[in-house]
Amino acid sequence: QLQLQESGPGLVKPSETLSLTCTVSGGSISSNIYYWDWIRQAPGKGLEWIGNVYHSGSTNYNPSLKSRVTISVDTSKNQFSLKLSSVTAADTAIYYCARYQCSSTTCNSFDYWGQGTLVTVSS
Amino acid sequence: DIQMTQSPSTLSASVGDRVTITCRASQSISSWLAWYQQKPGKAPKLLIYKTSNLESGVPSRFSGSGSGAEFTLTISSLQPDDSATYYCQQYNSYPWTFGQGTTVEIK
Numbered sequence: 001q002l003q004l005q006e007s008g009p010g011l012v013k014p015s016e017t018l019s020l021t022c023t024v025s026g027g028s029i030s031s032n033i034y035y036w037d038w039i040r041q042a043p044g045k046g047l048e049w050i051g052n053v054y055h056s057g058s059t060n061y062n063p064s065l066k067s068r069v070t071i072s073v074d075t076s077k078n079q080f081s082l083k084l085s086s087v088t089a090a091d092t093a094i095y096y097c098a099r100y101q102c103s104s105t106t107c108n109s110f111d112y113w114g115q116g117t118l119v120t121v122s123s
Numbered sequence: 124d125i126q127m128t129q130s131p132s133t134l135s136a137s138v139g140d141r142v143t144i145t146c147r148a149s150q151s152i153s154s155w156l157a158w159y160q161q162k163p164g165k166a167p168k169l170l171i172y173k174t175s176n177l178e179s180g181v182p183s184r185f186s187g188s189g190s191g192a193e194f195t196l197t198i199s200s201l202q203p204d205d206s207a208t209y210y211c212q213q214y215n216s217y218p219w220t221f222g223q224g225t226t227v228e229i230k
Contacts, residue, residue: 037219046210046221046222046223046224047159047167047210047212047221047224048221049218049219049220049221060217060218061218062217062218063124063218064218096166096167098166100214106172106173106176107155107172107173107214108157108169108172108173108176108178109155109157109169109172109212109214109219110157110159110167110169110212111169111172111178113166113167113168114166115165115166116166
């Protein structure tokens with residue numbers, strides 16, 4: 001059974017960089033039919049897509065965050081990572097990693113999610 | 124960006140009721156729409172993908188329909204376990220976007 005697990009600091013100071021890692025177990029991050037995504041949810045709010053990475057390292061980002069976001073992949077560790085720079089209180093949220101499935105026949109969107117990790121931006 | 128608008132924002136229904144949630148896109152997204160269920164403190168769970176395809180393990184009382192820019196999620200017979208917030212999401216074009224959510228309460 002595929003599992004995704006987010007890890008990283010739960011508290012980040014304003015203007016610093018938020019760094020999270022998602023470890024994938026029970027499956028390979030190098031499969032050709034998956035993208036690996038980050039999604040966040042501010043407390044009591046809806047879902048916001050941050051961006052994704054393919055096993056080759058190619059990325060797609062939400063334009064609203066693009067200037068501050070870097071998503072990378074480490075296939076040797078079966079992990080992918082998120083860096084969000086110059087954070088403010090508005091970046092306080094639960095951050096989820098998720099798998100996006102898209103084969104030659106259909107795309108299923110986000111079929112597996114991590115449990116999420118709360119990151120608070122505060123001094 | 125494609126804007127996704129769900130209605131209603133909240134609904135209250137009784138066990139056994141038929142419940143319908145609507146999701147409208149600001150432009151055509153073909154059939155690239157997914158529905159998720161989220162319970163408090165949990166990650167969203169995929170229910171429906173590509174408008175009408177039931178994810179494995181999801182009860183058959185959930186169904187999806189629509190095309191273009193208007194879509195619906197139907198729960199044919201509401202159960203107590205269905206109390207949750209439901210989100211639609213388009214994956215026709217980047218950036219992927221979600222509706223604001225519909226909270227379903229059991230009377």
